[in-house]
Every structure is written in structure tokens, then in C-alpha cells.
Amino acid sequence: MDVNCAKQMFFAYDGSRFYMSRNGDEDKYAQMQVPASIEAQWLDELTSRKLDQLISSANWMVVHFLLHHSDFRQLDRLAAAAPLGTLQEKCAFLEELLKYVQQCCGAYESSRLANVCDSILRDAFTLRKRARAKNSLARIERLVENAEKFVATLLSD
Numbered sequence: 001m002d003v004n005c006a007k008q009m010f011f012a013y014d015g016s017r018f019y020m021s022r023n024g025d026e027d028k029y030a031q032m033q034v035p036a037s038i039e040a041q042w043l044d045e046l047t048s049r050k051l052d053q054l055i056s057s058a059n060w061m062v063v064h065f066l067l068h069h070s071d072f073r074q075l076d077r078l079a080a081a082a083p084l085g086t087l088q089e090k091c092a093f094l095e096e097l098l099k100y101v102q103q104c105c106g107a108y109e110s111s112r113l114a115n116v117c118d119s120i121l122r123d124a125f126t127l128r129k130r131a132r133a134k135n136s137l138a139r140i141e142r143l144v145e146n147a148e149k150f151v152a153t154l155l156s157d
Contacts, residue, residue, distance in 0.1 A: 006032040007042055014065055015043045043069065051077055057085040063096035072104050079116045083123055090127055091139050094120050098147055110154040117151045 009029050013019040020026040050062045051074065059081060066074055078100060083093035101116050121144060128140045 002032070003038075006034050010034070010039065010042050011046055014068070015039070015046050016068060047071060047074075054078070054081040055084070058089045059084050060089055060093035060096050063093060063100055067096060067100055067103065070103070072100070072107050075101070075104055075108055075112070075116065079119060083127075087127060087131060087136055090123070091136070091143065094123055094127075095143055098143065098150065102150055105154075114151050114154045117147050117154070120147050121151075 006029065009020070009025065009032075013023075013025070013029075017026055017029070020029050047066070047069070050065045053059060053062050054077065060083070062081075063078060066072075066078070078097055081093075083090035083097075085093075098117070098120055101113050101120070104113060124140055124144050124147065128137065128144070131137050131140055
């Protein structure tokens with residue numbers, strides 16, 4: 001096994017066998033027989049690199065990465081991050097963060113999740129003030145509606 005080649009491929013596909021399979025590279029990677037313990041180390045390294053990108057434009061991709069890997073240990077880091085980039089990228093960050101929070105049920109107290117949702121709603125209201133296009137406004141309204149429904153569900157439990 002060429003460890004450097006395997007690691008390069010693992011990182012190129014964000015540690016996702018699914019992404020590898022979409023490009024026809026999963027079999028090639030599987031033949032390298034990377035031990036699960038090594039993959040776990042690489043995923044930790046990759047996650048660390050991704051989290052460093054929370055201060056960059058299009059930081060929604062960090063949340064997407066964590067969702068893809070079902071890594072729900074990062075709520076505090078994500079909650080502290082501001083949505084960055086274009087209006088659409090900021091909307092994507094808040095949408096992905098809401099999905100993340102919804103997946104965190106059971107791992108965190110409901111009050112903590114509700115607080116993060118309140119932050120999402122504040123950011124969404126700020127975006128709504130700046131949005132002009134109908135599709136952007138509709139997207140933000142859907143986000144607000146989904147966040148408010150989720151908070152209501154949290155508070156009813």
C-alpha cells in the first residue's frame with residue numbers, strides 16, 4: 001500500500017467512499033486496504049483542517065462536511081461561527097447549521113439546541129433585511145419557518 005497515495009485520495013474525496021464511488025475511484029482506494037485506525041486519524045486531521053475554514057467565505061461547506069460524516073461533536077464551534085460569503089452562501093450556512101442542530105437531538109440538551117436555533121433565526125432576520133430577490137426572500141422565509149418549527153418541537157418536549 002502506498003500510504004501517501006491513499007492519504008492523498010482520502011483527502012481529495014473529503015474522506016468519503018461515496019464521493020469516491022461517484023468518480024469510479026472507490027475500488028482503487030479499497031485495494032489499498034487502509035486500516036480503519038489510519039482512516040480515523042486522517043478523518044480527524046481532515047476535520048481539523050475543515051474547522052479552520054469556518055472563518056473563510058463559503059464556510060457552509062464545513063457544516064456540510066460534518067453532516068456528511070455524522071460528526072456531531074462540533075456544535076459549539078459551529079454556533080460560534082458567523083455565516084460568511086455571498087447571500088446565498090450565508091443562507092446555505094444557516095440551512096446546513098439547522099440540519100446539524102436537528103441531528104444533534106439527544107447529544108445536547110434541548111435548551112442548548114434552542115439557543116443555537118435562536119442564533120440562526122437572528123442571522124436569518126438580518127439576511128432578510130438585505131435580500132431583494134424573491135427567491136432569496138422565499139429561501140430565507142423557509143429557513144425561518146423550519147427553525148421556528150424545530151424550536152417549538154424542542155420546547156414542547
